[in-house]
Amino acid sequence: MQGLDVYRTYLAMKQHFTNPKFDFFQYDGKVRASEEKYQERSDFYFFETLSRKLSDQEVKEYLLSSFVASDDPSKVWIGDIKRSGKDRWLAWQKQRQSEHYLVNQDLDRLVQHMEETGDSFNHLFETMGGHPTLLKFYIQRRVSLETLIIMDMVLGFMKNWDKKFHDPLWEMLSFKIKKYKPFLSICKDKYIKLIKEKFL
Numbered sequence: 001m002q003g004l005d006v007y008r009t010y011l012a013m014k015q016h017f018t019n020p021k022f023d024f025f026q027y028d029g030k031v032r033a034s035e036e037k038y039q040e041r042s043d044f045y046f047f048e049t050l051s052r053k054l055s056d057q058e059v060k061e062y063l064l065s066s067f068v069a070s071d072d073p074s075k076v077w078i079g080d081i082k083r084s085g086k087d088r089w090l091a092w093q094k095q096r097q098s099e100h101y102l103v104n105q106d107l108d109r110l111v112q113h114m115e116e117t118g119d120s121f122n123h124l125f126e127t128m129g130g131h132p133t134l135l136k137f138y139i140q141r142r143v144s145l146e147t148l149i150i151m152d153m154v155l156g157f158m159k160n161w162d163k164k165f166h167d168p169l170w171e172m173l174s175f176k177i178k179k180y181k182p183f184l185s186i187c188k189d190k191y192i193k194l195i196k197e198k199f200l
Helices: 003-016 035-040 044-053 057-070 078-097 099-117 135-139 144-155 158-164 168-183 188-199
Strands: none
Touching: 003 035, 003 057, 003 188, 035 044, 035 099, 044 057, 044 099, 057 168, 078 099, 078 168, 099 135, 099 144, 135 144, 144 168, 144 188, 158 168
């Protein structure tokens, strides 16, 4: 990947997390950008450096991690990635490498909550009277975004939440989840088994 390709990948990632109609994968992670305008950018060397140091897949992950780490991915700019990109990428890699262990820990927190409160499993997802317990746990950083996504992949509760909630916080998070999910390669059967072990 050349520097211009890294820049185009950044633009495509930005579009993906901003525009509901744009699909990073449909456009093969690229958008049009002229060599001339690219050369004139003040951050030209940042893209050149990434192109030399990272593989094509690492470039995607490096950029993706900044959009995923942001509460509002539509507000992520290249300055944010230059400033915090490496730390966010390393944290994202750690999360992915330890995913099963971290999801296991998150589920244990939910089980503990149920034991302490006497709440049922279904209560974690109930939308009566505001945000469900599971969503509150995510907002409080007691479960990760990946755990929320994995539980939805297994249980499919997000469609109901989309119908019930129309507050800006959920709408932004729902959009982010929909855009992030295609980047995750997850063994669904493994997590079906784990969730059954924890809650049944």
